[in-house]
Structure formats: C-alpha cells, structure tokens
Amino acid sequence: MTDLLAKFDRFAAEHQTLLDAGLLDPFGVVMEEVLSPTRAVIGGRETILVGTYNYMGMTFEPSVLAAAKAAIDRFGAGSTGSRVLNGTFAAHVGVEAALREFYAMDHAIVFSTGYQANLGMVSTLAGKGDVIVLDADSHASIYDGCKLGHAEVVRFRHNDAADLDRRLGRLPKEAGRLVVLEGVYSMLGDVAPLKELVAVAKAHGAMVLVDEAHAMGFFGPHGRGVYEAQGLEGEVDFVVGTFSKSVGTVGGFAVSNHPKFEILRLVTNPYRFTASLPPAVVAAAEASIRCLMRAADKRERLWAATRALHAGLREAGFRLATETAESAIIAVLMPDQEATVAMWDALLRHGIYVNMSRPPATPAGVFLLRCSLSSEHSREDVATIVDRFIEARASLAAAAAA
Numbered sequence: 001m002t003d004l005l006a007k008f009d010r011f012a013a014e015h016q017t018l019l020d021a022g023l024l025d026p027f028g029v030v031m032e033e034v035l036s037p038t039r040a041v042i043g044g045r046e047t048i049l050v051g052t053y054n055y056m057g058m059t060f061e062p063s064v065l066a067a068a069k070a071a072i073d074r075f076g077a078g079s080t081g082s083r084v085l086n087g088t089f090a091a092h093v094g095v096e097a098a099l100r101e102f103y104a105m106d107h108a109i110v111f112s113t114g115y116q117a118n119l120g121m122v123s124t125l126a127g128k129g130d131v132i133v134l135d136a137d138s139h140a141s142i143y144d145g146c147k148l149g150h151a152e153v154v155r156f157r158h159n160d161a162a163d164l165d166r167r168l169g170r171l172p173k174e175a176g177r178l179v180v181l182e183g184v185y186s187m188l189g190d191v192a193p194l195k196e197l198v199a200v201a202k203a204h205g206a207m208v209l210v211d212e213a214h215a216m217g218f219f220g221p222h223g224r225g226v227y228e229a230q231g232l233e234g235e236v237d238f239v240v241g242t243f244s245k246s247v248g249t250v251g252g253f254a255v256s257n258h259p260k261f262e263i264l265r266l267v268t269n270p271y272r273f274t275a276s277l278p279p280a281v282v283a284a285a286e287a288s289i290r291c292l293m294r295a296a297d298k299r300e301r302l303w304a305a306t307r308a309l310h311a312g313l314r315e316a317g318f319r320l321a322t323e324t325a326e327s328a329i330i331a332v333l334m335p336d337q338e339a340t341v342a343m344w345d346a347l348l349r350h351g352i353y354v355n356m357s358r359p360p361a362t363p364a365g366v367f368l369l370r371c372s373l374s375s376e377h378s379r380e381d382v383a384t385i386v387d388r389f390i391e392a393r394a395s396l397a398a399a400a401a402a
C-alpha cells in the first residue's frame with residue numbers, strides 16, 4: 001500500500017531532531033491559562049506575550065466579553081447552518097452593520113475566518129479568462145484563493161510598482177484584472193506603497209483588493225488600514241480583513257462600495273457552503289468594532305510601544321527587518337534555522353513568547369523571530385522584553401563558550 005504521508009518524512013525528522021536536542025517545540029506551545037492580552041501561563045510560568053496579533057488588546061475588553069455572554073443566552077452556542085440558509089441571526093446582521101459603519105462603505109460580508117474571506121473573494125471575483133496579479137509575498141490564503149479559482153495568476157516582485165506595471169502591461173487587453181495587495185506584510189512587518197501600486201493598477205484598468213489584516217484599528221484616521229492612511233479611500237474596490245487580530249476574536253470579512261457586491265453571497269463557496277460563525281463570536285466582534293471606532297488612546301499606546309521596542313532592540317544590536325517601526329510587527333532577522341530555534345527557546349525560558357518564522361512562511365532563506373505588540377504592553381513591559389532578549393542572547397553565548 002502507498003504511504004501518502006511519506007512525503008512529510010523529512011519534515012518529521014527535522015522536527016524530531018529539534019525535540020531530541022531538548023529544545024521546546026515552537027509549533028506546540030500550549031497556553032495553560034491566558035491572563036490578559038499580554039500575559040499567559042506557559043509551562044507553568046507567567047510569560048509575556050510578544051507574538052500574538054492582539055494589537056488592540058480586545059480579547060479581554062469588558063464590553064466584548066459581555067456581548068459574547070449575552071449572545072449565548074439569546075441565540076445558543078452555534079448556528080448549525082450556512083449564512084444563506086438557517087445560519088443568519090440578528091447578531092450576524094449586526095456585525096455587518098458595524099463593519100459598514102467602521103469602513104463607511106455600502107456593503108460588508110462576514111466569513112468564518114480571514115483565510116476563508118480571501119479564499120472566497122479571490123477565487124470568486126476573478127474567473128475563467130481573468131487574471132489575478134498578486135504581490136509575491138502574499139499570504140497563503142490569497143495564494144490558496146488563486147488555486148481555488150479559474151483565473152490565470154501572475155506574481156509581481158514584492159512592493160515593486162514598476163514590476164506591477166510591467167506585468168499588467170503584458171496582459172491581453174480583453175482580460176479582466178484583479179490586483180491583490182496587503183497593507184502590512186506580516187512576515188517582515190513592512191508597509192506597502194499602496195499609493196503607487198493602486199495608481200498603477202488603476203492605470204491598467206484593474207480592480208484592486210487590499211487585505212488589511214495587520215493594519216485594522218491603528219492605521220489611518222479611523223483605523224481602516226494602510227489604504228486610509230495613504231489617502232486611497234474611493235480608490236480601492238475591496239478591503240478584506242479579519243476578526244482574529246485587532247478585533248480579538250475570530251472571523252473574516254470583505255467590505256466594498258461596489259453596487260453589485262451583494263450577489264457574492266449567493267456565488268461564493270467559502271461563504272455559502274460552510275456554517276456561519278457562532279453568535280457569541282459575531283456579537284463579540286460587533287462590540288469590539290464599535291470600541292475600535294473610539295480607540296484613539298489604544299492606537300497611541302500601541303504605536304508608542306512599537307517604536308520603543310524597535311529602538312530598544314536595535315540599540316541592543318539585533319538586526320531588524322525594517323529601518324523604522326513601520327507596523328506593530330517587529331521582525332528580528334536571524335542567520336539560520338538553528339540560531340533561530342535556539343534563541344526562540346532561550347527567550348521562552350526567559351519568560352518571553354515570540355513567533356518563530358521560517359520558509360515557506362517567510363521568503364526563501366529568511367529566518368525570523370517576530371515580535372508583535374499590543375496596546376496593552378506597558379513601557380515597563382517593553383523594557384523587560386529588551387532586557388530578556390539581551391539575557392537570552394548572553395545565555396546562548398555562554399553555553400556556546402562552555
């Protein structure tokens with residue numbers, strides 16, 4: 001009999017080597033208890049979380065928790081159905097209304113995850129005979145959306161407007177075009193030059209979709225994302241986002257002013273052929289989005305913490321992926337996989353959880369320890385995080401010298 005899992009033997013062996021070396025498992029961390037947006041108990045020890053996407057600290061916001069509890073009492077634990085059949089409750093309609101208000105757009109559609117939002121939007125908007133032109137560093141959900149649909153797919157060099165222009169210029173005149181961009185790219189934490197990219201896309205008659213997963217809440221005057229911060233309202237056709245980061249729960253969405261947008265509910269498989277989100281989740285999301293409409297103080301705290309951590313790590317001699325704190329993700333560049341895993345392990349033993357990232361999540365040859373901040377990290381937290389990075393590095397140097 002064929003062993004269909006044999007193709008993963010190399011990865012399994014690599015993973016086992018790491019465990020045999022006595023290192024903690026970077027892909028098997030268990031949060032035994034979560035104490036706040038910035039603290040959890042891991043391995044019996046209180047740990048500072050510097051690797052979540054809890055940018056606006058909404059997971060413990062009292063009004064969000066109250067809304068979730070009330071929704072369980074009113075609607076029960078789950079919907080047991082698709083949005084287009086029995087799975088639309090008042091709570092789903094409520095969160096879509098909140099999104100329309102937050103983005104000041106005419107239409108909002110909620111999916112069960114951000115992954116499914118990209119899967120659905122990308123695969124459905126561009127069909128046979130159309131072309132999707134996407135940034136080479138796009139999130140896996142965008143790539144998977146391309147695989148699910150029937151459009152031709154063309155990649156352009158990361159954040160390179162001249163390359164986008166060249167690629168669009170080579171397309172047949174009659175082909176429908178969708179350019180897919182992200183506001184913040186989650187691996188390196190770099191911000192897209194959307195102004196240039198969108199201008200190029202529009203000059204070639206393309207529609208534009210921007211995924212603002214890592215920017216919602218704290219980019220732009222209303223927290224709508226990088227497209228708002230760069231003055232592109234009215235220029236972007238579709239904005240995709242997630243509830244799993246700044247909103248603090250789970251779910252995905254797309255918003256648009258396109259007058260024909262509502263038909264997508266009836267033709268998008270990752271929307272119509274899956275159960276809708278549980279009412280507690282959408283009620284929490286609505287309460288959270290309404291808080292984000294008045295979250296200037298959180299936004300300021302998040303940017304202050306981000307700038308302080310970027311400066312602190314840089315002064316301590318760590319190599320960072322961006323020159324300045326462009327977003328709330330600060331990626332520390334590491335030389336290779338071994339050094340990355342060792343430092344990740346040492347940090348966790350020093351009470352700091354960060355994300356370890358390596359190919360294929362990162363571009364080839366790029367190994368990262370990714371820090372992401374929350375509005376709820378205090379100045380003292382940031383100082384502690386920098387100190388622990390220095391201590392972890394020193395403990396590894398001492399072990400290597402011994």
Ligand SMILES: Cc1ncc(COP(=O)(O)O)c(C=O)c1O
Pocket residue numbers: 113114115116118139141182186211213214242243244250251252
């Ligand atoms: C850019 C981007 N888009 C979409 C997603 C998927 O979001 P979700 O976690 O809601 O599935 C992510 C998640 O990491 C992301 O980084």
